[in-house]
Amino acid sequence: MKKIISTAALLITVMAAAQQKKQADTLSEKEIKEVVLEKKAIQKKADRLIFDVAATPMAKGNTAFNILKQTPLVSSTDDKTLKIVGKNNVVIYINGRKTTMNADALVEFLKNTPADNIQKIEVITVPGSEYNVESSDGIINIVLKKKPSDGINGNLKMTNETSYWNNPSASASINIRKGKLGVNASLMTSDYTGEQNYLLKNGNQSGNNISEGHVTDPNKNIGGYLNMDYELNDKSNLALSWNNWNNKSYGSKINLFNTVNESSYNWSKNNEDSKSYNNSINLNYELKTDSLGSKLNLNAAYLNYRRFQNADNRTYLSDAHRNILDLARQNLQNTPQIINNFSFLADYIQKFDKEFTLAFGGNFNKTKTDNNTQTTTTNFLTNTTEETPNHFVYNENIYGIYLTLEKKFSDQFSGKIGSRYEITDSEGTSDNAQNPEMKDIKRNYKNFLPYLSFNYAINDKNNISYAFSSRVRRPGFWELNPVINYLTDVNYIQNNPFVKASSTYTNELTYMYNSSYFLVLSHSYFKDVITQVPLQGVINGINQLRYIRTNFGNKQEMSAVLGMNKSLFKGILNTNFNIGVQHNINNGTLTQDPISGDIFPQYVNTKKSTSIMVQTNNTIRLDKAKTWFLGVNYWFVDKQQIELGQLQSLGSLDLNLKKIWSNWTFTAEIDDLLRTNVVEFEDNQANGNYNYGKNDSYRRSFTLSISYNFGNKKVQKIRNIDSAVKDIKSRTN
Numbered sequence: 001m002k003k004i005i006s007t008a009a010l011l012i013t014v015m016a017a018a019q020q021k022k023q024a025d026t027l028s029e030k031e032i033k034e035v036v037l038e039k040k041a042i043q044k045k046a047d048r049l050i051f052d053v054a055a056t057p058m059a060k061g062n063t064a065f066n067i068l069k070q071t072p073l074v075s076s077t078d079d080k081t082l083k084i085v086g087k088n089n090v091v092i093y094i095n096g097r098k099t100t101m102n103a104d105a106l107v108e109f110l111k112n113t114p115a116d117n118i119q120k121i122e123v124i125t126v127p128g129s130e131y132n133v134e135s136s137d138g139i140i141n142i143v144l145k146k147k148p149s150d151g152i153n154g155n156l157k158m159t160n161e162t163s164y165w166n167n168p169s170a171s172a173s174i175n176i177r178k179g180k181l182g183v184n185a186s187l188m189t190s191d192y193t194g195e196q197n198y199l200l201k202n203g204n205q206s207g208n209n210i211s212e213g214h215v216t217d218p219n220k221n222i223g224g225y226l227n228m229d230y231e232l233n234d235k236s237n238l239a240l241s242w243n244n245w246n247n248k249s250y251g252s253k254i255n256l257f258n259t260v261n262e263s264s265y266n267w268s269k270n271n272e273d274s275k276s277y278n279n280s281i282n283l284n285y286e287l288k289t290d291s292l293g294s295k296l297n298l299n300a301a302y303l304n305y306r307r308f309q310n311a312d313n314r315t316y317l318s319d320a321h322r323n324i325l326d327l328a329r330q331n332l333q334n335t336p337q338i339i340n341n342f343s344f345l346a347d348y349i350q351k352f353d354k355e356f357t358l359a360f361g362g363n364f365n366k367t368k369t370d371n372n373t374q375t376t377t378t379n380f381l382t383n384t385t386e387e388t389p390n391h392f393v394y395n396e397n398i399y400g401i402y403l404t405l406e407k408k409f410s411d412q413f414s415g416k417i418g419s420r421y422e423i424t425d426s427e428g429t430s431d432n433a434q435n436p437e438m439k440d441i442k443r444n445y446k447n448f449l450p451y452l453s454f455n456y457a458i459n460d461k462n463n464i465s466y467a468f469s470s471r472v473r474r475p476g477f478w479e480l481n482p483v484i485n486y487l488t489d490v491n492y493i494q495n496n497p498f499v500k501a502s503s504t505y506t507n508e509l510t511y512m513y514n515s516s517y518f519l520v521l522s523h524s525y526f527k528d529v530i531t532q533v534p535l536q537g538v539i540n541g542i543n544q545l546r547y548i549r550t551n552f553g554n555k556q557e558m559s560a561v562l563g564m565n566k567s568l569f570k571g572i573l574n575t576n577f578n579i580g581v582q583h584n585i586n587n588g589t590l591t592q593d594p595i596s597g598d599i600f601p602q603y604v605n606t607k608k609s610t611s612i613m614v615q616t617n618n619t620i621r622l623d624k625a626k627t628w629f630l631g632v633n634y635w636f637v638d639k640q641q642i643e644l645g646q647l648q649s650l651g652s653l654d655l656n657l658k659k660i661w662s663n664w665t666f667t668a669e670i671d672d673l674l675r676t677n678v679v680e681f682e683d684n685q686a687n688g689n690y691n692y693g694k695n696d697s698y699r700r701s702f703t704l705s706i707s708y709n710f711g712n713k714k715v716q717k718i719r720n721i722d723s724a725v726k727d728i729k730s731r732t733n
Contacts, residue, residue, distance in 0.1 A: 041565065042565055044463045047416055047467060048124040051120060053120055063115055066619075075576075091133055094144065097284075122143065134474065150179065157708070158706050159705040181231075186224050187224040191219075192221070194219070194697065198214070199211075202691045211258045221246065224244060226242045227239070228240045237286045239283075241284070247274075254487070260543075265320055267322075273310050277307075279305075280301060280303040282299060285298045294351045297348075298345075299346070300343070301344075305339040306338050328380055335371070338371075339369045347361035356406070357406040359418075360401070365398040372391045373483045392482055393430075416451075420447075421449070422445070428440075449469075451469050462513060463513075482595055490542060493547045500551055503527040521560050522558070531643040534548075534683070535590065535603055536600065555584070555643075562580065572620065580614075582610070584640055586607055588604075601687045613635075613636070614634070614635065615634070629660075632654075635651060636650070648680040648681065655673060657669075669701075669704075670703075679697075
């Protein structure tokens with residue numbers, strides 16, 4: 001059921017947030033060691049924007065997560081994820097090392113990390129060839145201060161969020177440093193229930209359907225991480241990282257009342273129990289080969305992901321007064337998914353001097369997913385039962401190598417050039433496929449991915465930079481599993497094993513003035529876009545709507561963003577403001593269901609749209625002692641054309657009040673105060689088909705949190721190690 005929600009209407013929410021901003025992160029240690037001679041809060045390098053947190057008064061009493069929201073080009077629209085303007089996804093690095101934590105654990109880590117520990121934040125909107133990221137991912141690298149003291153410190157935090165339901169959470173973390181050994185551990189738990197109200201309308205000249213009702217999704221989460229770092233000698237380190245996250249969602253419900261052709265009525269009542277386990281372990285070895293910063297990095301990792309789901313989807317006949325009558329149809333589904341991945345990556349960075357750096361390396365990923373779905377469909381009106389097993393096994397091997405050259409030609413001009421070559425071999429097999437073409441699907445991709453960037457400092461106040469990158473986006477493992485997720489009898493989601501990788505080509509030009517004002521112009525071209533497309537029509541005498549996961553033509557996104565990051569009135573106000581315009585050009589058509597082969601009236605999306613985006617995060621210091629702070633945050637996205645139709649405007653006004661008292665921090669927050677963060681989309685086809693959806697996730701919430709920091713504040717953080725499985729994790733869900 002949650003797949004239905006996330007892909008049918010919630011997909012719109014995700015795409016809306018993705019259209020507004022996007023997130024990412026990354027860095028090479030060579031730039032960690034650069035010394036910033038001038039205390040400018042913002043600097044622009046050839047491939048990244050640098051925000052010097054230590055040069056601002058913002059850090060005291062703040063968390064890493066809140067500081068990131070104040071970083072130029074970075075924002076958060078839900079206080080749970082970070083976005084970078086112009087990026088679909090973000091990857092977080094710490095001290096140049098890709099984090100191994102999953103998304104939920106990472107957010108808790110950032111919200112419990114004192115901002116006083118941060119030296120600077122690097123925003124890499126167009127990652128270089130050395131970064132193994134997908135499609136239009138961006139990177140945020142958090143550089144921590146170096147503190148050599150031994151000792152123990154930690155943090156305890158309790159939070160309670162009230163929206164439609166009451167959602168408590170708690171976390172505890174500890175950091176230990178003793179000589180050559182560092183240990184960092186955290187435990188997090190939450191009890192969260194999501195509530196959503198849906199209104200779905202679709203139809204054509206042959207008929208129409210209206211579905212309205214609620215979705216309730218309770219979740220219990222528990223997880224954490226354990227990181228250990230040991231200094232073998234002055235030149236080498238060994239590190240081990242273990243991450244675990246468990247989710248239990250029992251009693252999820254969909255209750256939708258359906259009106260068919262304004263004369264027939266029924267109820268869709270779906271119940272689902274699911275649980276998932278995500279475990280990964282990563283071993284890292286680092287060897288420094290000279291005093292200039294040259295080094296060798298080796299990483300080996302293993303990931304095990306297991307998800308078990310049982311769904312009972314029932315259709316009851318009803319009258320116009322919504323009285324439940326006879327049971328008409330029942331779909332019982334058991335959809336387990338098991339993913340095992342082994343990954344290895346190696347990097348070598350050679351610094352010839354302070355002006356010239358060469359880096360090369362490679363990676364290998366081996367993944368197997370096993371999906372053994374069992375579906376039993378009973379039609380009580382005809383007294384017939386049909387068993388539909390679907391055992392889909394997917395094997396994938398990825399090989400990648402890269403080479404980059406970085407050169408500082410003068411104090412004003414520097415550049416970076418590189419390329420990445422990737423080979424992807426995959427095979428999907430289905431024991432019980434009704435479509436013979438699904439029994440054995442083989443793919444072989446060979447991608448040459450060039451990269452180029454340069455930076456030119458015109459003078460002390462004016463700076464210009466340019467970057468070009470090409471990337472590949474592989475489909476998520478769940479997208480390839482050809483299972484049907486039912487919303488109603490005639491409205492369902494179909495995944496697709498025939499989906500192939502898509503390509504993205506990005507050009508970006510950045511101008512910065514006086515280290516405070518910036519203009520970013522970007523253009524991205526997406527080839528073979530992976531998305532969800534609605535096919536609608538009469539099949540076997542029944543009007544149906546199927547959301548099909550597929551490659552849907554090509555797309556272009558062009559944007560211009562004007563921004564400012566300033567500390568005003570002697571540090572009383574810190575503001576991060578962005579305003580921009582985005583132009584989307586869609587170009588896709590689809591007629592045939594790739595799984596069943598059924599032919600529908602053609603779905604066409606060749607529309608263009610131009611929309612305005614506004615985002616501002618403001619922190620106001622209320623007292624001279626710097627113990628009271630008021631936060632005023634707002635974002636707005638104008639209506640725009642996406643793959644499913646026209647997405648209506650979205651926005652949110654968020655307020656927070658923070659009090660710092662010794663080692664305690666008390667925070668009260670109100671999100672979506674004006675209740676403007678409600679997703680609504682509409683599509684009208686020339687052939688008469690129409691599709692409308694509205695999803696209210698009750699995003700207005702009131703949150704209270706209490707945080708306590710204990711121990712020696714100068715304890716050195718452990719060396720955050722790279723992960724060989726981070727990119728695989730992003731494809732499990």
